[in-house]
Amino acid sequence: MLVLAGAGVAPAQEPAASSGDPRAGRRLAGAQCAACHGNDGIAVLPEAPNLAGQKAGYTAAQLQHYRSGERKHELMTVVSQALTDAHIADLAAWYEAIEVQATVPGRR
Numbered sequence: 499m500l501v502l503a504g505a506g507v508a509p510a511q512e513p514a515a516s517s518g519d520p521r522a523g524r525r526l527a528g529a530q531c532a533a534c535h536g537n538d539g540i541a542v543l544p545e546a547p548n549l550a551g552q553k554a555g556y557t558a559a560q561l562q563h564y565r566s567g568e569r570k571h572e573l574m575t576v577v578s579q580a581l582t583d584a585h586i587a588d589l590a591a592w593y594e595a596i597e598v599q600a601t602v603p604g605r606r
């Protein structure tokens with residue numbers, strides 16, 4: 499079971515994502531992403547998702563999908579066109595580096 503789960507997960511990981519530079523990603527995100535996704539990755543635009551703490555492999559895959567047209571959105575399709583693979587890896591590393599904590603609401 500463990501082996502099967504591992505085998506299923508491995509191909510989805512983007513090798514580029516793990517080699518990203520979070521500091522470079524931070525600079526790029528501050529300039530190009532923060533207006534909607536927030537300086538800290540907590541979205542300021544109501545329709546934009548939070549990116550803080552997101553797994554780098556997931557973030558990188560979404561950006562590649564927007565860029566290739568596999569995933570479409572009027573804003574993100576445009577934003578992603580200018581991103582190189584290195585930009586995507588850096589951005590994904592930056593958002594993963596932001597620590598988030600989840601607090602499940604208690605029962606009332």
Ligand code: HEC
Pocket residue numbers: 526527530531532533534535543545546547549557558560561570571573574577589
């Ligand atoms: C003008 C506002 C805006 C800007 C600027 C913007 N985004 Fe987005 N982003 C959005 C919106 C809105 C969505 C939701 C799109 C959808 O429904 O597919 C989104 C979705 C995403 C997603 C998918 C998240 C998920 O949970 O699937 C990622 C990743 C992302 N943005 C990264 C970025 C990065 C990195 C930048 C900067 C290079 C950026 N965005 C710039 C508005 C923006």
